[in-house]
Amino acid sequence: MKTQKSYQDNSEIGILYIVPTPIGNLEDITIRALNTLKQVNLIAAEDTRHTKKILTHFDIHCPLTSYHEHSQQSKLVYLLNELKAGKQIALVSDAGMPGISDPGTLLIQEAIQAEINVVVLPGANAALCALIGSGLATDHFYFYGFLPKKNKERKKAWQDLKRQQATVILYESPYRLKATLNDIKANLGNRRVVIARELTKKFEEYIRGTVEDVLNWAEEGTVKGEFCLIIEGAIDPVGTEQLWWGELSVIEHVDHYIEAEQLTSKEAIKKVAQEREVAKREVYQQYHLN
Template identity: 45%
Template structure:
């Protein structure tokens, strides 16, 4: 079989809320393929019904993705076109599809993106934070210790930090951002393109206060954006931190607590301040 007679895998972006955001090209692709591989077939069936499209659906999610590779590869080899969609937005962006796309590309199959909605891009475009460079980190870990470690590892990055977050963990994540990253500007994009789309702007502590006053602001799906680390004179920061650590230790503050205070005041990795505090304490 020649390359031109094989099928194509179309990676199709679908709406993140407002169904009118689906492009005419995406609708045409979905109507024309032999099968649609969907993260949740029930969710995609509702979209197809809205579009008056009837196409066979095949589930493809994180638990069965590897097992679907051979099946979909065979269909492409047979000349059938296939569409890959997630529940919302652009597939593979914190959604299944990477295993499939990599395997099919390595096998020489044609992969064509059909661009469209993407929550992180939509959020950044209206957040008012720098977008020339940003770091997308998907979802933060569910457990507090791992979440704080992840934030610590990102604490010195100068780029805008972008995360996805769920409503049942948004308060916990904001508390950890306040503890690890301090008073940086945070922008929350909530329920993008939907009826109650909202952008909340302020420090993590201010946003927590807003949610305490209005619990509705903690509902929905979030894109969480945090300003990058401000530029600092490394030598001056080190000297200031050493002076503060010495003062805290002299007052009987523990090494761990002293390091946490300096990290919050001056930025930088808490581990580095902890090691400096240990050294200062050892020197008396």
């Protein structure tokens, strides 16, 4: 067990500040965020060109270094060494909260492992803005982020989301929006959905309706900018808790068919994979390797 006292004086080791930046409107940055960016020794940015515009606007002069998905491995050791040497570093993404659907998570995890204090500042986040503005249920919600691009992984994601009773939050690019809307209709049915685009900007827009309604809009509307998709949760999901095998482990599930129906392990594994909607390989590995 490890305990972090975020503001305990420890000048020997630095602090990693997680600093949210505006998702569109520059006025949404907090006073605390500005003061933090002014006082740190270094800013690790997803895109230094983008961050320079923010720093220039607010007259902040601080060294910048890039930290993105293509540089995270090479920069990770450097940033950790700087923190261990007592430097204070601010991590920022292009927009919103670092660590949400961006490479900042790995740096945060490694800093915690190295017992470096990680101080998270509150601030802008597109997912929560879109959720609250959607008008759909907010008491329970499930943030998924970006869907996988590979067909097999994407199919598995839809199988999982189909059972989700909570409101679902997705991020999507304008290039895949129509395809994703069609996937929602095919996999989840004609549910209520809300698209939020250009949040906090001059052309902020919410499109609310059924999937079919929103698909019609996508054929004629302005499909530009980054999108948040808010999807109504399943009203009567077919979850594992409603199935007779819901409380069984994979091994118990396979053994049931071997004993009750006299199936071979190969046949039982195939049947279990079909019922659980997973690959046979996954069931095989759990059954034989565990």
